[in-house]
Amino acid sequence: MSPHRPKGAPWIAWGAFFGLLFAVYQPALGFGFFSDDLLFSVLARQDSLGLFRGTPALLHYRPLAMSLFWVVQRAAGYDGAIFHFISISLHLLNTALVHAVLRRLGAPPPLARSAALLFGLFPFAHEAVAFLMGSVHSMALFGMLLATALALDRRPRPPWGRTAAALLAYLAAFLSHETGIVWPALLLGIRRLRPGRFPALGRLAALGFALGAGYLLLWRTLPRGDPGVLARPIFTLESSLYAAQGWLYPLGPLLAPLWTAAFGPRPVLLRALRLGDWVFLAGTVELTIEMIRWARPRWAAALGGWMFALGIAPALIFWGPASGMMNYPRLLVIPGVGSALAWGGVLESLRRRGGLARGLAGAALGATLTISLLILVDSMGYYRDATAILRGMAQAAREANGRPILFVNLPYNVGYRWFRPRFYPYYYGGAGAVLVVDDRALAWLVRINGGPDLTDRPAGWVRSVRWEALYPRWFTPAPAVDARALRESLVDHAVYVFREDFTWIPLHRIWQARREGAADAQEERIHRLSPPPQFDSRILLWGWRFEEETRTLVLLWEAAGAPGRRWQVFVHLLDPSGALIGQADGPMAEGLAPTDAWQAGDRIVDRHRLPPGVRPAAFRVGLYDLATGARAPVVQAGAPPADSVLLPGPSTP
Template sequence: MNALKKIFLVMNSLVIAIVVWITYLPALKIQFYDGWWYLVWSATMDLPRYLTQFLDPANITQGYRPVQGLYMYLLYHLFGFNPDGYHWAHNLLHAANAILLFLIVGTLSARWRMAFVAALIYAVLPNYSLAVFWHAVVDPLAGFFYLLTILLWTRFLDTRRARDYAVAFCAFVLALFSKEIAIFLPLFLFLIEWWFYRVPPNLRALAPRYAPFLLACIPYLWLVYQVQSRGEFVGQFGFRIGPHMLNNLIPYAAVLAFPWFTELPTDSLAYVWLALVAAAYVGVMIYTRSAILLLLALFAVLNIAPLLGFPLDYFHPRYLYLSTISSAIVLAVLFERLWSIIGARRVAGAAVAFLVGLVALVSSAQVAESAAGLAEYTRQIRVPFRDIARARPTFPPNSYVYFVYSPFTSFWDFEGLFFARYGQNVKVNATDLGSPANWRQYDHAYVYYFDSTGKPIEIGVDKDGITAVNPALPARLQIPIVLEQYQTPTTRLERGKALVVILNWRATEKIERDYSVFAHLVDGKGNLIAEYNGPPINGKAPTSRWDPHRTIVDAAVLRLAGDAPIGDDYRLEIGMYDLETLERLSFVDVDGTPIADKIVIGSFRIER
């Protein structure tokens, strides 16, 4: 490579990096959200334990991605809980990926202007921007090793040196252990050699070259199966292979046809546009017999293929981080074609260059808008925690906090925020998790519910608070549902605050209908003082969806009026009723004989 070409490549790469830096500079306003577990594990585990966490498939509930685990461990020990460092790392990876795309397209096509335009457009397209904003997303890291493998493979095909082959293979292994989509890399390496280097497929000649890649996939696929067969997303969303995958492909294809969508396209015009683009694309591909267009289509589809088995509830354009490369290259080809037709005229050529710049500018503006929206979201999820931290600069040792139906901030964010502020001194739990409260196992426990403005209200747990219950628990209803346990933080209630009760239900069989829960605070004469009526878990767990023998952790928040009568003869009545008929369900004895239409818990005292 001569000196002028090196300067050309360096200068173009520098321009691409600067464009990425400017485009994603607004990401520095985004705080951490979700994905806190990487930071918590990095802070609490030594390196051998941390490696075990990411290498042993028994410990993993999502993808088998140990390279991502090491990446997050490194970032934590460099930047701690400073999100800016993570954003700089992600932005750097994204810039590197755009530069790798520039080098790959230029190497394979020898059209460096087109390669630069493709990389420039890819660098700023907004559809996948969340993948760059979000510290816990692996796509920029996986994309780096994915594209690096392709570039190093082209170098091997040029030199045929064993050293270059070994380096390309190492990059492939890193890509494979970064994200599952790398299993398709051997196919693309083969197609590049066949279609760009004109090497005819010869099994005897090619088998030794590709066998190591395929052999590496075998143990990896076994590890992936071990994880996904009991994985969190597979269990939560349900993965299956079938014709529905083609239907699920359509919205992803709509985003690729118009890569300025940042959410699921719902406008019918988006799908009309997709139909027009798809018809034109297939028509040109068939008419010109273009292997390149076929390769780009395969690249776009296969890199999202593992997602297509999930329902569309799992849809997000960020998963198109690599697939969007195909869209960027097609746009660059169109600009190059337009340039070749009218670019000889100075004014017309300037117009094409202006159009490319306009696309980049509009895309960058949309990325900035998305960053501003996400920054505001991450600010809002911190508001409840900020209120708590101001009221409690410290917590006593062995403290426990339990959040009831947080309207905005998830358990995972609360857990991460508490860990970053208080360390391991505070255990966090929430109704989000569906796990038993068990707050009296700790020396100091606090329950937080939320008022109508979303402000957290603290209730201290009375460790010795004792209530009587009748009938005794577990108590069985006339339908196959059992109330196994209840918990209240205290028997001393305050005017203007709330009584919180946690109810552990369990269905012994499949429930066909939906029933609602009632919790009524009454005085000694049976007068209603405060009440809660509604479906379990605020409507998120209708009884018809309960899995048999699974404990459902429900919560009822009974808000007391500011002028509630002061006294000490209050009791809590709990049960279920049919929403259609308003008829209460009976609790029954072992013989099925009705004994009561409510559980009575007492007694409670209202103070102040």
């Protein structure tokens, strides 16, 4: 240590770094439960021993991780903050363990620090922290790192208690996630690359292989939902692209523009390898060889590559489809330790050269950490969006007042790049997806995100549909409906339409389908037109009001008969002389209640926000055909035929 450096400086620096890590992931404390978290619907029906016996209802056999969730849920209910605090804590502990393990391996302090920093801000780690069921990867990694720390003993015969503790940590790893089973092979890699340093590793690895083999024999006999089928070769090759990107991630911001320019934009779904993909895979192999040749100490890059290969192999063999693996960044968390170690070795080789190379190493590390930080901060936005969507559903279910619920255009996935642009300087993959929901258990998603318990209601009480006309190419895995079919649901359902500002619009309050004896709260707050003007002989304008706070004109329409034609609404803003000073035209009810789907008796609340800076003396309101421009004729008792009606403007202050 430099004589000019205070003794407490390293602790202050580490404290600042872990404070930064916690600040990055702190938003997760406010996140909800997403699609894979529907496993809570299975856990709620299990006892503590049942999770170890296995059940087909659980997709995988991960009894230790599921038991932890089971205990926390029994103790704290569905409190997302507690679950996500555990996930954040696991990531911080794993970062500290990476540093401790590398120091025990004999890594120079700067290399161990660089690797820990790179792993702590690993840009693909967000899903394992912010997505609750993704934290099983962090649990398995914790077991593997703890087992490794215990195994790295320089004595020829370590105490049996230490060996037993290492094997127990290994057992905890693969009972949290199946990737943990590769740990004995990691020990062999350490034994090969750090010869003579840890003499007991060979014996411990043999015991680990025996324990793992016993687990696999048991695993094959247990009931579970995962059939354990191998991936098709083409899918494995596709997934290798994403894996290679995780290995070379510090170069991503440089490679992505080059690959885009050379080979064009990357399709969302691959399904076939192109020339650029083969070049990328070949280049990854060549770069890896050069990293191992160039890194100092050389064992760091070699061991990092071995750790990465071991960590990613189960995903490549069993996951396969790029549409799956590329949307699951959590699969890169365990391999990410190897990537961090290898790049730490590259930076150490630069640092040892001194002078300009040393400065270059610092600049490269700073740039990589900055870009990773930006990715992680931006990634939190996806989970924040997903939480807003799901908690909005829960709030809607509370307001449904016991009626069946229909969610329209519920987003399937908020991770796609077209959903909300974000900072993602990589070529492959969707940058991390949150699978929000399919239609299998919407009632459970409502419940675990703070809504009422509707899980005991009849099947289909809560369901979703896709209204393609509203949002073309919207990705919702639900049955398609048109406006007429949706109108029939309005008679007895609470219908909520998702809007791109992440709000749920209560369509049943905007489009009030015919219901005998139903009270209309809108009538109490409108200026009635008596008699109401009649448009095209089938549509009545019952009244209007002006909302001063939002500067919105609200019109109340009623269908005297089925219009059978789609009309648009024009709202002309007039000055005291009758001159046009602005417009607030638009589709009926912002497109949510097309007139060609109305039935007699339907009432529609139609809102038109005024442009800023305009205060009209009067409104001219009418209907027109968007295709032809023709206006609907208007008939009102005591007035000559016209094509619009005049309404008074807001009162002058």
